[in-house]
Amino acid sequence: MSSTHPNYHLDDALLSQVLAILDTFQDTYLNKSLLSAGMVTKLAIEGKRLQLGLCYSYPCQTQYRDIVMAVTKALATLDAIDEVECEIDFQPETVSAISAVEPLPNIKQIIAVASGKGGVGKSTTAVNLALALAAEGASVGILDADIYGPSIPMMLGVEDFKPVSPDGKIMTFAPAHGIAAQSIGFMLDGDQAAVWRGPMAAGALVQLLTETEWPELDYLVIDMPPGTGDIQLTLSQKVPVSGAVIVTTPQDIALADAKKGVSMFQKVNIPVLGIVENMSFHLCPECGHKDHPFGAEGGQKMATRYKVPLLGQLPLQLNIREDVDKGTPTVVADESSQVAGIYREIARKVGAQLALCQAQPKVSISMSDDE
Numbered sequence: 440m441s442s443t444h445p446n447y448h449l450d451d452a453l454l455s456q457v458l459a460i461l462d463t464f465q466d467t468y469l470n471k472s473l474l475s476a477g478m479v480t481k482l483a484i485e486g487k488r489l490q491l492g493l494c495y496s497y498p499c500q501t502q503y504r505d506i507v508m509a510v511t512k513a514l515a516t517l518d519a520i521d522e523v524e525c526e527i528d529f530q531p532e533t534v535s536a537i538s539a540v541e542p543l544p545n546i547k548q549i550i551a552v553a554s555g556k557g558g559v560g561k562s563t564t565a566v567n568l569a570l571a572l573a574a575e576g577a578s579v580g581i582l583d584a585d586i587y588g589p590s591i592p593m594m595l596g597v598e599d600f601k602p603v604s605p606d607g608k609i610m611t612f613a614p615a616h617g618i619a620a621q622s623i624g625f626m627l628d629g630d631q632a633a634v635w636r637g638p639m640a641a642g643a644l645v646q647l648l649t650e651t652e653w654p655e656l657d658y659l660v661i662d663m664p665p666g667t668g669d670i671q672l673t674l675s676q677k678v679p680v681s682g683a684v685i686v687t688t689p690q691d692i693a694l695a696d697a698k699k700g701v702s703m704f705q706k707v708n709i710p711v712l713g714i715v716e717n718m719s720f721h722l723c724p725e726c727g728h729k730d731h732p733f734g735a736e737g738g739q740k741m742a743t744r745y746k747v748p749l750l751g752q753l754p755l756q757l758n759i760r761e762d763v764d765k766g767t768p769t770v771v772a773d774e775s776s777q778v779a780g781i782y783r784e785i786a787r788k789v790g791a792q793l794a795l796c797q798a799q800p801k802v803s804i805s806m807s808d809d810e
């Protein structure tokens with residue numbers, strides 16, 4: 440049996456016992472066992488010390504400790520094993536959902552963060568998602584494509600950054616809280632961009648993407664402009680996007696627009712990785728009572744109807760706004776907070792959904808004809 444995998448070096452009896460145990464460990468995000476997800480990359484033994492290699496296709500560094508503890512406890516029940524030395528690696532694939540557009544050389548996956556309607560918290564979500572992916576161990580960039588209101592420089596505290604281009608071709612990015620940021624806002628003064636027409640804006644954005652000196656990135660998060668107009672369509676045809684995250688609030692009007700967003704990505708065959716419901720609930724700071732100022736269950740119903748995951752629900756909370764206003768989003772400002780935990784959970788789900796899309800490249804979203 441040891442011949443089944445080039446890096447499995449155990450005798451047949453022990454190998455089958457170890458594999459049987461590893462097969463009982465279900466990865467919650469991929470909904471497969473560690474074994475069937477192909478994550479067990481190495482098995483060897485030295486005395487009674489088992490060497491185990493695991494490779495994740497999505498970032499989940501904050502979970503490693505719990506994973507190692509649980510796996511070690513289970514494997515150490517075998518007589519032949521006293522100790523487990525576990526090495527965990529993270530290796531996402533390189534993917535473009537758009538067959539006509541080649542992936543960029545140093546960007547493995549591009550995640551478009553979109554909303555049908557303005558003001559629902561798309562940029563706040565994009566910036567916290569990017570930082571949460573980084574907190575989970577990924578190398579991350581963010582591109583502010585919100586041409587009509589570039590807010591990422593402010594949210595990351597890098598408003599004064601001015602890109603330079605030593606060779607006259609490729610521009611530098613702004614390093615911020617461990618991620619790489621680029622924004623049309625770095626190049627424009629005031630509200631210059633507001634007068635741009637669609638094609639001009641779309642052209643500038645493709646240029647920003649391809650003419651930035653991005654470092655090697657696992658994920659590039661694109662903060663899309665709100666709406667479902669020409670810019671979004673052009674971008675989804677010219678940018679090697681791997682998947683899209685739709686941000687909505689639970690209000691009916693925002694949900695109706697978010698459905699248009701889902702529909703737009705469906706038309707161009709970009710997998711919708713899921714929905715983030717922002718300003719989902721409010722917790723009374725005095726008594727802890729939870730209420731739903733914009734309505735309840737809207738995001739869940741929409742996710743169920745379109746057969747896409749509800750990635751997470753964020754509260755309407757003062758410090759989420761204050762933290763981005765100060766240039767230090769909550770994921771880095773208060774990493775042990777419940778809100779930072781929700782964003783990291785969303786990041787793990789987004790990474791896992793992207794990994795699942797590779798196994799099944801075309802995600803079909805059922806649409807009813809009343810949209």
Ligand SMILES: Nc1ncnc2c1ncn2[C@@H]1O[C@H](COP(=O)(O)OP(=O)(O)OP(=O)(O)O)[C@@H](O)[C@H]1O
Pocket residue numbers: 554556557558559560561562563564585588590664665717718753754755756757759760761763764
């Ligand atoms: N969960 C939240 N709780 C409290 N305030 C929030 C929350 N999410 C976003 N905000 C605040 O709401 C405002 C709008 O958010 P943001 O700019 O992220 O929205 P947007 O959808 O990107 O808007 P636009 O499309 O106009 O760029 C900001 O002031 C932001 O700080």
